[in-house]
Amino acid sequence: MSGAKTNERPGTRAVLKGYHMSATKARVVLDLIRGKDVQTAAEILQGTTREAADVILKVLVSAVANAVNNDGLNAEELYVAAAFADEGVTMKRFRPRARGRAGKIRKRACHITIIVARLDDDRLEVVRASRSAQVGASRARRVASSRRGRETTTTDEVSEETTLVASVEETTTPEEVADVAVETTDETVNEETTIDEAETSDAADETTEETK
Numbered sequence: 001m002s003g004a005k006t007n008e009r010p011g012t013r014a015v016l017k018g019y020h021m022s023a024t025k026a027r028v029v030l031d032l033i034r035g036k037d038v039q040t041a042a043e044i045l046q047g048t049t050r051e052a053a054d055v056i057l058k059v060l061v062s063a064v065a066n067a068v069n070n071d072g073l074n075a076e077e078l079y080v081a082a083a084f085a086d087e088g089v090t091m092k093r094f095r096p097r098a099r100g101r102a103g104k105i106r107k108r109a110c111h112i113t114i115i116v117a118r119l120d121d122d123r124l125e126v127v128r129a130s131r132s133a134q135v136g137a138s139r140a141r142r143v144a145s146s147r148r149g150r151e152t153t154t155t156d157e158v159s160e161e162t163t164l165v166a167s168v169e170e171t172t173t174p175e176e177v178a179d180v181a182v183e184t185t186d187e188t189v190n191e192e193t194t195i196d197e198a199e200t201s202d203a204a205d206e207t208t209e210e211t212k
Contacts, residue, residue, distance in 0.1 A: 011081045011117035012071050014063035018088050019055060023110035026052045026085035030112070037079045037127050038064055038116060056083075056112060063116045073118055082115040
């Protein structure tokens with residue numbers, strides 16, 4: 001067998017000992033992040049619903065902090081070089097059963113270890129390009145969403161104005177418009193008649209004065 005053993009790989013590590021969970025359940029989650037860069041691994045753990053994900057995320061954060069503070073590495077350049085769970089102490093208990101028998105209960109524990117190391121230059125370039133593409137795509141989605149929101153607001157305003165005009169037109173019927181026109185005409189005729197009567201009266205007064 002060639003290469004270093006899993007527990008002897010170089011890098012910065014963090015270990016959680018005696019966690020009350022079987023190693024089998026922890027390994028299911030550890031398999032998801034092995035070989036991933038730390039940012040991607042953290043996102044995977046945050047989106048995982050298994051109980052072990054929260055604890056493993058804390059171990060990962062501890063390993064990254066050890067690498068930054070103790071070894072002076074950059075957190076953005078790290079990846080999960082190794083992640084494994086070993087069997088811990090198993091507490092044996094029993095459960096009473098029928099006819100004086102007893103059933104075995106095994107309360108298992110495990111030791112979780114995560115080792116982080118620096119990415120090589122080629123893979124680091126790939127990771128950075130992927131992150132840049134994700135940032136650009138996220139920004140494009142935000143801009144598109146903002147534009148759709150503004151267009152929706154403008155459409156709603158136009159719809160409200162159209163509805164208001166339509167309601168006014170529906171409220172004012174042709175009969176009401178005709179009645180208003182007739183009333184206006186009657187008032188104009190009455191004013192003209194009053195003016196003619198006043199002029200006739202003034203002319204009669206002038207004629208009377210001349211006769212005298």
